Amino acid sequence: MCKPPKTTEMDADAAAEHWAKRALSIGLLRSVSGMVLTPVVPGILKSALGGDQARVAMYQADWIFYGSAIQLIIGPVCGAIGDGKLGRKPILVACALLQALGACAVLAAHEGLLGPLQLWSAWLLRQVATVAAMTTTSASISDAYAHDRTKIAKTAARLGGMQMGVGMLLGPALGATIASKYGPRGTGVVAILGGVLALLGQLVLVPEAGAGTRTKTEVKNPFVAPLRLFSEGAPLRYLACASLCQALCRGESAVYSPFMVDIWGAGPKGLALTMTVVGATFAASQALLVGPLVKKFGAAGALRLGYACSTLQRVIWSYYTHPGVMLVGLALGSPGFGADSIIQQLALDYHPSSTPPRGELAASFSSLGTLGVLASSKVLGGLFAWGAPLGWPGAPFAVGAAATFCAFSCASLGARAKAKTA
Incomplete structure (x- = not known):
């Protein structure tokens, strides 16, 4: 029996699914490799601050506040850049690079090579890059499924479930397990390896979503x-x-x-x-x-x-x-x-x-x-x-x-x- 010929929509569906599998897998790797550091960063920061728990709490509160403030600026800028000629892939590669560098900064701080302010700055950039990557990936999902918008919510939910759900489950548990056996140094090394693999995967394996069909829009004031x-x-x-x-x-x-x-x-x-x-x-x-x-x-x-x-x-x-x-x-x-x-x-x-x-x-x-x-x-x-x-x-x-x-x-x-x- 002859198979029916493929339609343009079937080809678009196949291309979108191919992109989604790779993008979501790299996103999960990026999430887990970042979350493994969650159990050890407070201890490293406390050591860098001479054991002052009050200052640790202040630094952590500042991470949330200043990270949110920077996201209000960076997010719209990334959206405008992605909608323009440059596309979204360079943004995602840059975010993966910042996340890998953040892991390097944590290990360097543990080894006494960076002070608390440098660690705070690097971790802040890593947090901002994480949110920017998720937002840009969400826009890429809309690009990939521009031919069939009914699949956007389901795919975006898969992204959220993998990064915010599975990543939150596996990352801290894996980080605590590694730290209990090899200390913060072992956790830092694993985070760096995961970050580098995510960077290479984003650079080599994940193409621009909907590159052949994405409509470049006029860039307006992003702020x-x-x-x-x-x-x-x-x-x-x-x-x-x-x-x-x-x-x-x-x-x-x-x-x-x-x-x-x-x-x-x-x-x-x-x-x-x-x-x-x-x-x-x-x-x-x-x-x-x-x-x-x-x-x-x-x-x-x-x-x-x-x-x-x-x-x-x-x-x-x-x-x-x-x-x-x-x-x-x-x-x-x-x-x-x-x-x-x-x-x-x-x-x-x-x-x-x-x-x-x-x-x-x-x-x-x-x-x-x-x-x-x-x-x-x-x-x-x-x-x-x-x-x-x-x-x-x-x-x-x-x-x-x-x-x-x-x-x-x-x-x-x-x-x-x-x-x-x-």
Whole structure:
């Protein structure tokens, strides 16, 4: 029996899948090789600071703050460069190089060759490069599947699940295991080898996504790119509002550790177990839920369902602090873990242009997420400090429930506005 001839769409699908397998594999290697350093960096920094734990905490807080501030500048610039003639591959190669150099700096600091300020600077650049690489890879996914946008959310979820889920599970565990046997030096060597392999893989094995079909768009002022989301028509404006509301919940990360220590009485093993459960749930939900939900309900319906589940999760967390009940809440909220991946697909559908600036959109929504963290982390941390002595340690999650409900409302308004313009 003769096989039917391949169509142009089949060829595009095959090319996109070929690119995705390589890109996601390199992304996972990059994530794991970076996360192996997580257990040893605080100790190396503490030694470099002469054992001053207060200064260690200050340095770590500064990493988060200044890293977020730099991301607000670098992200839109990378998006604009990727949308232009240069393309996205040089950005990804540069990010992989910075991550490898960051691992070298950690090992050099352990050997006494770098001081705490140099280590802080190198680790800060590594963190910024990690986020820039994820944002640029997200834009590359949109390039690869420009012929079939219905597959963008599923592929983006695979990226998030591998890097944020599997990477968070394997990296720290592998780093702690190596450090227990070979010390920080062994962990640093493994991180450097992984970083170099990721750099070579990004340089040699991963081509420019959609190189033959990618439409180069006019580069506009990148520093106001997030603001342009609110001026590109009602559907995209509501989607941006939904993303910003949901991003406010990311500030809950400032509450997790004190909550588990003060309310649950968790020790190091309890904290590690909790991180494992959260990482496994995140990875599983990204891999198993996003694709089927988008296929069944459509991207807009899947996004609204995810926000509704996230609201329910936080309502439970705000009033019930038993670990088992909160685990049930986490499971109920898992459909919401893929919201960013679905937004990536919807942003292209909601943009009024037939050739939307994919890099700019990815960077702009990433910037909204960073703004959400900056705006909410200290507020939610203060709410926990206020509510815990009064018997309401879940106060930050009540605010998160209100934020995700607002996100649900904005997503619904965006879907209605899009239906009117169709």
